[in-house]
Amino acid sequence: EVQLVQSGAEVKKPGESLKISCKGSGYSFTNYWVAWVRQMPGKGLEWMGIIYPDDSETTYSPSFQGQVTISADKSISTAYLQWHSLKASDTAMYYCARPYSGSWSDPLDIWGQGTMVTVSS
Amino acid sequence: DIQLTQSPSFLSASVGDRVTITCRASQGISRYLAWYQQKPGKAPNLLIYGASTLQSGVPSRFSGSGSGTEFTLTISSLQPEDFATYYCQHLDTYPPFTFGPGTKVDIK
Numbered sequence: 001e002v003q004l005v006q007s008g009a010e011v012k013k014p015g016e017s018l019k020i021s022c023k024g025s026g027y028s029f030t031n032y033w034v035a036w037v038r039q040m041p042g043k044g045l046e047w048m049g050i051i052y053p054d055d056s057e058t059t060y061s062p063s064f065q066g067q068v069t070i071s072a073d074k075s076i077s078t079a080y081l082q083w084h085s086l087k088a089s090d091t092a093m094y095y096c097a098r099p100y101s102g103s104w105s106d107p108l109d110i111w112g113q114g115t116m117v118t119v120s121s
Numbered sequence: 122d123i124q125l126t127q128s129p130s131f132l133s134a135s136v137g138d139r140v141t142i143t144c145r146a147s148q149g150i151s152r153y154l155a156w157y158q159q160k161p162g163k164a165p166n167l168l169i170y171g172a173s174t175l176q177s178g179v180p181s182r183f184s185g186s187g188s189g190t191e192f193t194l195t196i197s198s199l200q201p202e203d204f205a206t207y208y209c210q211h212l213d214t215y216p217p218f219t220f221g222p223g224t225k226v227d228i229k
Contacts, residue, residue: 035218037165045157045165045208045220061217062122095164105212107155109176111164 002026004034004096004112011118012086019082020115022096029077030054033104036070036081039114040092048094050104051079059104086119093117123147123211125221133229140196142224144209149189153213156185156194159223160205169194170212196226204228 007021022034036048049060053072060070069082079096093114099106124147134140144154152172157165167176169185172192182197196203209221 037220044206044223045159045210047210047216047218047220050216050218059216061219063217097164100167100170104216105153105214105218107167107170107176107210107212108157108165109167111166114164 002110004098004110006096006112006115009116009118011120013121014086014088014119016086017084018086018117019080020094020117022079022112024077024098030074031102032098034072034079035097035099035108037095037097038092039095052104053079088119090117091119122217123150123213123219125209125211125219127209127221127224129224130222131225131227133227134199135229136199136201138199140199140226142194142207144192144194144221146190146211150211150213152188153211154187154192155210155212157208157210158205159208165208
């Protein structure tokens with residue numbers, strides 16, 4: 001079964017760092033892009049960025065450039081989303097998702113279950 | 122960057138109703154548009170891509186149309202399991218592949 005499994009919910013304080021993960025299985029992880037999508041409480045979906053695990057080529061939405069870091073470790077089929085200094089406004093559900101074939105512009109047909117990040121003092 | 126708008130943002134409908142949601146792009150995107158359904162507490166689910174191609178396993182009561190800047194998602198006969206929020210997403214060549222703001226379909 002093709003799936004993306006994300007790490008568990010996190011509760012952090014403002015200013016702390018965080019790295020959440022997304023592990024792919026059931027397919028060749030290096031041959032598919034992995035996108036990250038944010039959903040703030042009660043709000044819509046926001047496309048954050050995308051990474052190609054084979055060579056770690058990464059593109060960010062201008063809204064998220066410099067705010068987060070997307071990375072991948074192809075040896076363990078895992079993509080990451082990282083913050084160096086969290087803000088309360090980073091409180092959201094974060095999804096990883098995979099396009100249905102090898103292009104970054106393909107629709108996202110495989111989604112992780114989401115990781116809830118709560119930032120509060 | 123390409124911006125998407127959706128209308129309406131909220132609609133109230135009954136089981137059996139025909140429902141149409143519109144998505145408009147700020148510039149022409151050919152047919153590079155997808156539709157997703159999201160239920161509370163769940164990840165989004167791909168319904169339609171290429172503006173009108175039904176994803177495998179999606180019921181045929183869902184259909185999509187349009188090209189360029191205007192697109193529609195139609196549910197021919199609303200079922201109880203269709204009450205959810207629907208998002209469009211552009212997939213035209215270069216990122217960011219933005220989503221529309223969503224349309225919540227609620228029970229009348």
